[in-house]
Amino acid sequence: MASISLKNIKKTYEDGVTVIEDLNLEIKDKEFVILVGPSGCGKSTTLRMIAGLEEITDGEMYIGDKLVNDVSPKNRDIAMVFQSYALYPHMNVYKNMAFGLKNRKVPKDIIDKKVHEAAKMLDIEQYLNRKPRALSGGQRQRVALGRAMVREPAVFLLDEPLSNLDAKLRTEMRSRISMLHKELQTTFVYVTHDQTEAMTMGDRIVVMKDGKIMQNDTPQMLYNHPQNMFVAGFIGSPQMNFIYCKIVRNTDGYYAQFENYNIKLPDRMNDALSLYTDKEVVLGIRPENIHLAKDTKKKSFEMYIDIAEMTGSDYYLYGKLGGKNIIANVPSNMQIKSDTTCSMLIDTDRLHIFDKVSENLICD
Amino acid sequence: MEKNMKKYFPIFLLPTLVSFVIVFFIPFVMGIYLSFTRFTTVENATWVGIENYIKAFTQDENFLNALWFTIKFTIVSVITINICAFLLALLLTRALKGTAFFRTVFFMPNLIGGIVLGYIWNLLINSILGIFGYDITYSADYGFWGLVFLLNWQLIGYMMVIYIASLQNIPSELNEAARIDGATPFSILRHITIPMVMPAVTICLFLTITNSFKLFDQNLALTGGAPARETSMLALDIFNTFYGRIGWQGVGQAKAVVFFIIVALISFIQLKITSRKEVEN
Numbered sequence: 001m002a003s004i005s006l007k008n009i010k011k012t013y014e015d016g017v018t019v020i021e022d023l024n025l026e027i028k029d030k031e032f033v034i035l036v037g038p039s040g041c042g043k044s045t046t047l048r049m050i051a052g053l054e055e056i057t058d059g060e061m062y063i064g065d066k067l068v069n070d071v072s073p074k075n076r077d078i079a080m081v082f083q084s085y086a087l088y089p090h091m092n093v094y095k096n097m098a099f100g101l102k103n104r105k106v107p108k109d110i111i112d113k114k115v116h117e118a119a120k121m122l123d124i125e126q127y128l129n130r131k132p133r134a135l136s137g138g139q140r141q142r143v144a145l146g147r148a149m150v151r152e153p154a155v156f157l158l159d160e161p162l163s164n165l166d167a168k169l170r171t172e173m174r175s176r177i178s179m180l181h182k183e184l185q186t187t188f189v190y191v192t193h194d195q196t197e198a199m200t201m202g203d204r205i206v207v208m209k210d211g212k213i214m215q216n217d218t219p220q221m222l223y224n225h226p227q228n229m230f231v232a233g234f235i236g237s238p239q240m241n242f243i244y245c246k247i248v249r250n251t252d253g254y255y256a257q258f259e260n261y262n263i264k265l266p267d268r269m270n271d272a273l274s275l276y277t278d279k280e281v282v283l284g285i286r287p288e289n290i291h292l293a294k295d296t297k298k299k300s301f302e303m304y305i306d307i308a309e310m311t312g313s314d315y316y317l318y319g320k321l322g323g324k325n326i327i328a329n330v331p332s333n334m335q336i337k338s339d340t341t342c343s344m345l346i347d348t349d350r351l352h353i354f355d356k357v358s359e360n361l362i363c364d
Numbered sequence: 365m366e367k368n369m370k371k372y373f374p375i376f377l378l379p380t381l382v383s384f385v386i387v388f389f390i391p392f393v394m395g396i397y398l399s400f401t402r403f404t405t406v407e408n409a410t411w412v413g414i415e416n417y418i419k420a421f422t423q424d425e426n427f428l429n430a431l432w433f434t435i436k437f438t439i440v441s442v443i444t445i446n447i448c449a450f451l452l453a454l455l456l457t458r459a460l461k462g463t464a465f466f467r468t469v470f471f472m473p474n475l476i477g478g479i480v481l482g483y484i485w486n487l488l489i490n491s492i493l494g495i496f497g498y499d500i501t502y503s504a505d506y507g508f509w510g511l512v513f514l515l516n517w518q519l520i521g522y523m524m525v526i527y528i529a530s531l532q533n534i535p536s537e538l539n540e541a542a543r544i545d546g547a548t549p550f551s552i553l554r555h556i557t558i559p560m561v562m563p564a565v566t567i568c569l570f571l572t573i574t575n576s577f578k579l580f581d582q583n584l585a586l587t588g589g590a591p592a593r594e595t596s597m598l599a600l601d602i603f604n605t606f607y608g609r610i611g612w613q614g615v616g617q618a619k620a621v622v623f624f625i626i627v628a629l630i631s632f633i634q635l636k637i638t639s640r641k642e643v644e645n
Binding site: 051052053072073074078079080082084086088089090099100103104147151 | 544555559
């Protein structure tokens with residue numbers, strides 16, 4: 001059991017490229033933390049530095065209370081699951097799982113017990129004598145998990161473990177890994193570029209971009225209160241609509257104005273918006289916060305629907321508001337056709353307003 | 365498409381098949397036939413049964429000596445060449461400066477012809493032994509180790525290139541997973557690296573065994589079999605029997621057949637054993 005602490009971590013590769021400038025991150029014991037971000041954001045590098053596979057250029061890394069900058073991977077009490085599974089192709093499943101314990105000179109009968117226990121938990125007992133090539137992707141993935149489990153490490157590191165699986169299996173493995181975390185009661189650090197995985201699995205999500213942490217919070221907070229446009233756009237599918245508009249002050253409060261539209265902003269935003277009067281800002285609206293207007297009231301607006309995508313429970317409506325492309329997500333209980341015009345309503349309680357230059361949140 | 369392939373494949377096969385039959389199969393069968401005859405030319409041959417084979421083993425001590433010398437030579441050089449080539453390959457697949465340069469340097473001896481190599485090393489070895497008043501023909505041991513050294517020098521680079529290609533094929537995650545699994549560098553080498561390069565081991569063993577067994581021009585140029593044919597290897601002995609002793613052409617031919625059977629048998633057994641250890645991905 002262990003916490004992980006990254007203090008002012010810097011990573012520069014031999015060719016002089018700095019991928020991580022100054023990273024600070026605290027991961028509590030038994031926490032399930034997800035590092036998420038687009039490719040090249042430094043999430044895998046961070047994980048590999050925790051594993052000890054990449055040298056830390058500067059800063060301090062602690063696992064538990066131990067400074068591990070110069071500790072080799074085998075002495076860090078960690079286990080890692082790779083995207084490619086990295087199973088030893090010449091060993092059967094049993095030997096793959098036992099290899100780590102054998103290296104640590106664990107007695108044979110204990111190895112045998114642990115391997116069987118883990119295999120049972122992961123439903124791979126019947127494959128113990130098979131070589132990895134005779135297994136399907138999902139089974140290989142479970143062996144990789146099993147190999148990590150038998151060691152009973154203080155920290156589990158998972159590097160995009162589900163990206164090589166098909167959609168159905170991915171959903172299944174997602175819940176399996178969550179269950180595993182619950183049962184093992186260990187610290188999990190999980191890297192992914194898939195925001196659905198991030199949202200569904202983690203206690204806490206660290207969103208990264210260009211080697212920097214953009215936001216570090218619970219899934220609910222990230223979704224409902226994104227701190228900047230990057231996080232707002234990255235988390236949520238379809239992604240948040242961004243509308244460039246001007247803040248105008250009227251007698252009854254602040255309005256967001258763009259083309260012919262005026263949207264009354266809630267009074268709770270007044271203080272924050274006072275600095276932005278007559279300035280351009282970015283309005284963020286999640287697709288599900290644009291509703292179909294039941295009766296054509298004053299506040300509603302007409303939206304031309306270019307494409308109506310039926311996903312089953314919902315419609316994704318791709319349309320135009322003013323000249324701007326926006327997406328709305330509405331329940332599919334009534335039929336909506338492409339190339340029609342609908343009356344829509346924006347839920348102003350759920351608006352996010354961002355600074356146009358810094359892209360940081362002004363208020364929500 | 366597939367139907368047409370089935371229909372016309374004999375036509376595409378024919379040129380290769382005809383040349384194979386003319387330049388390999390017919391001479392090979394003729395060779396076997398001639399080993400059972402006393403002959404001066406192919407047409408002037410008298411059937412003598414297995415007399416040539418009996419002669420080769422009983423009346424010609426050079427043959428058994430050459431066979432034994434060749435076996436010893438093959439064992440020693442196969443081991444040394446492969447170990448050195450593998451160690452060099454390990455070294456030159458590390459992220460070190462100048463690896464590309466050294467790979468080229470080590471490969472270069474392989475581009476020099478055997479006879480030339482033999483003469484170069486003859487000069488080099490003799491100039492060193494000359495300091496002590498000896499030369500390479502002084503003792504069969506000198507010739508033996510001279511040949512081992514020469515073939516090592518020639519083949520290590522070649523085998524190294526094959527090992528390098530194979531080492532670079534091992535996914536880096538396997539090494540990383542093993543490091544996390546607590547394996548020491550030696551145990552990674554033993555449990556991960558070597559099993560993963562088994563296909564290369566198969567090829568390199570095959571190439572070194574056959575090259576060592578069939579060594580001829582280097583042998584001719586370095587020692588010429590001296591002293592007293594003690595350092596004659598099988599190929600050189602066959603050559604000397606065929607061209608050097610009048611009336612012994614048939615015996616030379618019989619030795620060549622025996623030689624072929626030995627080489628084929630050893631390589632076949634080796635391929636069987638090592639390919640069983642290969643990893644199928």
